Amino acid sequence: MEISELGEFGLIRRLTEKLKIQNKSTEKGIGDDAAVLNFHNKRTLVTTDLLLEGIHFNLEYVPLKHLGYKSAVVNISDICAMNATPTQIVVSLGISKRFTVENIEELYSGIRLACERYGVDLVGGDTCSSMTGLTISITCIGEARKDDIVYRNGAKENDLICVTGNLGSAYLGLQLLERERIVLQSNPEAKPEFEGKEYLLQRQLKPEARLDIIRKLREAGIRPTAMMDISDGLSSELMHICSQSGTGCAVYEDKLPIEESAVDLAAEMNLNIVTCALNGGEDYELLFTISLSDYEKIVPLTFDPDEVSIIGHITKPGFGLNLIGRNGEEIPLRAQGWQAFSK
Amino acid sequence: MEISELGEFGLIRRLTEKLKIQNKSTEKGIGDDAAVLNFHNKRTLVTTDLLLEGIHFNLEYVPLKHLGYKSAVVNISDICAMNATPTQIVVSLGISKRFTVENIEELYSGIRLACERYGVDLVGGDTCSSMTGLTISITCIGEARKDDIVYRNGAKENDLICVTGNLGSAYLGLQLLERERIVLQSNPEAKPEFEGKEYLLQRQLKPEARLDIIRKLREAGIRPTAMMDISDGLSSELMHICSQSGTGCAVYEDKLPIEESAVDLAAEMNLNIVTCALNGGEDYELLFTISLSDYEKIVPLTFDPDEVSIIGHITKPGFGLNLIGRNGEEIPLRAQGWQAFSK
Numbered sequence: 252m253e254i255s256e257l258g259e260f261g262l263i264r265r266l267t268e269k270l271k272i273q274n275k276s277t278e279k280g281i282g283d284d285a286a287v288l289n290f291h292n293k294r295t296l297v298t299t300d301l302l303l304e305g306i307h308f309n310l311e312y313v314p315l316k317h318l319g320y321k322s323a324v325v326n327i328s329d330i331c332a333m334n335a336t337p338t339q340i341v342v343s344l345g346i347s348k349r350f351t352v353e354n355i356e357e358l359y360s361g362i363r364l365a366c367e368r369y370g371v372d373l374v375g376g377d378t379c380s381s382m383t384g385l386t387i388s389i390t391c392i393g394e395a396r397k398d399d400i401v402y403r404n405g406a407k408e409n410d411l412i413c414v415t416g417n418l419g420s421a422y423l424g425l426q427l428l429e430r431e432r433i434v435l436q437s438n439p440e441a442k443p444e445f446e447g448k449e450y451l452l453q454r455q456l457k458p459e460a461r462l463d464i465i466r467k468l469r470e471a472g473i474r475p476t477a478m479m480d481i482s483d484g485l486s487s488e489l490m491h492i493c494s495q496s497g498t499g500c501a502v503y504e505d506k507l508p509i510e511e512s513a514v515d516l517a518a519e520m521n522l523n524i525v526t527c528a529l530n531g532g533e534d535y536e537l538l539f540t541i542s543l544s545d546y547e548k549i550v551p552l553t554f555d556p557d558e559v560s561i562i563g564h565i566t567k568p569g570f571g572l573n574l575i576g577r578n579g580e581e582i583p584l585r586a587q588g589w590q591a592f593s594k
Numbered sequence: 595m596e597i598s599e600l601g602e603f604g605l606i607r608r609l610t611e612k613l614k615i616q617n618k619s620t621e622k623g624i625g626d627d628a629a630v631l632n633f634h635n636k637r638t639l640v641t642t643d644l645l646l647e648g649i650h651f652n653l654e655y656v657p658l659k660h661l662g663y664k665s666a667v668v669n670i671s672d673i674c675a676m677n678a679t680p681t682q683i684v685v686s687l688g689i690s691k692r693f694t695v696e697n698i699e700e701l702y703s704g705i706r707l708a709c710e711r712y713g714v715d716l717v718g719g720d721t722c723s724s725m726t727g728l729t730i731s732i733t734c735i736g737e738a739r740k741d742d743i744v745y746r747n748g749a750k751e752n753d754l755i756c757v758t759g760n761l762g763s764a765y766l767g768l769q770l771l772e773r774e775r776i777v778l779q780s781n782p783e784a785k786p787e788f789e790g791k792e793y794l795l796q797r798q799l800k801p802e803a804r805l806d807i808i809r810k811l812r813e814a815g816i817r818p819t820a821m822m823d824i825s826d827g828l829s830s831e832l833m834h835i836c837s838q839s840g841t842g843c844a845v846y847e848d849k850l851p852i853e854e855s856a857v858d859l860a861a862e863m864n865l866n867i868v869t870c871a872l873n874g875g876e877d878y879e880l881l882f883t884i885s886l887s888d889y890e891k892i893v894p895l896t897f898d899p900d901e902v903s904i905i906g907h908i909t910k911p912g913f914g915l916n917l918i919g920r921n922g923e924e925i926p927l928r929a930q931g932w933q934a935f936s937k
Contacts, residue, residue, distance in 0.1 A: 252695040263721055266702045270716055274681045277715040286717035288682060290737055295638055297718060299733055301686035305725040338617045339631060343644035343731050352595040359609045372620040373613055374629035378606055382648040388686050388731035390642055394633055
């Protein structure tokens with residue numbers, strides 16, 4: 252059977268359905284942003300990501316330092332998405348002959364920068380040659396108190412749906428880079444037209460994990476009922492939360508936080524900005540739900556558009572997953588996010 | 595600068611010299627078989643390995659189930675080499691289009707078998723498509739009491755040097771597979787000549803981690819003073835232990851544990867069996883040192899040649915690292931092990 256017939260999630264389901272848990276210390280295995288291990292009453296979290304050249308990144312326009320930074324951040328983001336604190340990473344690199352020592356130092360300087368920024372220690376790894384291209388595999392460890400950990404399955408009817416920052420910018424940054432790459436191919440003398448769009452590039456090339464929001468939620472006394480980070484796109488992540496929580500949801504089009512230059516570029520490139528915001532992916536913002544009773548507490552965080560926006564609420568399962576359009580129309584949400592095994 | 599000029603260890607040194615540790619929970623970072631994290635008084639260990647098609651394995655002769663098993667075992671072995679208990683793994687796969695769902699299920703069945711055999715839980719991972727070939731990245735987590743953990747740097751003068759099982763068999767198994775592959779290329783009708791050499795193939799294709807010995811040492815009341823697993827070859831690992839412990843060593847040629855069919859195949863292929871035992875690699879046996887005062891305790895483990903052999907002793911640093919030949923001659927040891935970035 253071709254893997255594309257099953258898709259990534261189908262394949263993972265098929266591979267993992269026979270797994271049995273043998274250790275008492277395994278509190279939560281596959282199925283969330285990170286695994287949760289109970290070693291010593293406190294909890295240790297583990298997540299891992301594999302990034303492959305030509306699949307996850309294109310070195311024609313991604314500087315190695317940014318790539319290193321992003322590779323670490325996407326893992327750190329997964330630990331944040333469990334409402335936990337990232338503490339350590341291990342880094343494995345497969346390196347082909349076309350890379351020099353200086354190249355790899357540049358990549359590492361980005362990883363180191365992310366470690367410093369997020370207070371994470373690089374504690375190990377594996378480095379070897381590869382036949383083709385660059386392979387980066389990072390595993391991140393984190394810690395949390397048991398009661399602080401937030402899974403995907405805790406959303407309840409009437410909970411408020413929140414996202415941090417804004418949506419679609421990372422996707423539009425990628426479209427911009429792709430457009431300029433093609434221009435450059437036909438005319439090597441062309442100057443890239445990035446002016447006024449630096450923010451979108453930064454969102455694609457140097458995303459941040461929202462550890463700041465995790466801390467602010469804690470200070471505000473809010474424990475989300477469900478949470479994950481937005482790597483595949485808002486629609487796809489909403490489906491995970493609703494299917495694991497056994498609920499539906501309603502999200503309001505006019506509440507989706509979208510940055511101005513993203514609106515402009517979408518118009519310029521003839522892309523539907525709402526589709527970009529719903530399905531773009533790679534924003535690494537947090538999607539979370541909170542109890543309605545925490546509304547008062549979250550309000551101060553909604554004053555800064557880069558912090559939190561309330562975009563909808565959780566509904567009964569029978570209501571499905573809907574986008575409520577500007578004229579009140581209900582549009583069923585579909586996950587068109589990142590397809591790891593598309594045909 | 596070409597990476598081959600620095601080599602794997604030089605590159606790692608260069609990349610990691612600027613790292614600063616920021617978390618109290620990081621007890622030991624880079625530089626041993628696994629990192630040691632102090633979360634909650636007890637210790638959590640982390641190690642990771644990256645395996646790339648065409649570099650670490652050749653699917654022309656490695657069955658996918660065996661590959662899955664071995665990929666898990668090499669990580670489990672690293673946790674054992676810290677005198678710790680492996681508890682969880684996370685598995686990332688990069689899969690090219692030529693693999694079917696059934697292929698990946700076969701690979702996974704091997705990983706699962708290793709998990710069952712060693713009591714380890716598979717708790718997460720990442721699965722994505724790759725442009726070229728198969729990429730396997732596994733991170734293993736383990737646990738130990740602080741006082742049980744054994745590093746590479748604890749060997750003292752007069753300590754006994756021990757190895758488990760036998761040496762060189764995995765390397766000879768690989769030579770055998772390579773020989774038959776070449777025969778098969780020139781004559782597709784040829785039957786592979788593996789009779790009487792099944793043990794060597796098994797050592798290459800399905801190595802085991804010596805968790806059994808870790809348990810037996812504990813039962814015997816022995817805590818090794820230094821330990822690591824033999825992945826790159828005995829000479830290379832002895833160099834790590836001696837350089838990190840600030841000692842020399844003397845290892846006796848006639849004490850090296852070598853299996854009979856390995857001796858036979860080496861003769862048949864015109865290979866020096868002692869060189870195979872010293873530099874072969876991939877045996878995944880344990881190399882460890884114990885205090886001379888533990889001699890009585892280890893003796894019962896030396897009765898079974900598959901358990902422990904005493905092969906030499908630790909010396910003052912000035913004495914260097916020497917192999918004592920059958921006629922008493924001193925031959926300086928050189929690490930010719932696995933070169934991840936050879937020219």
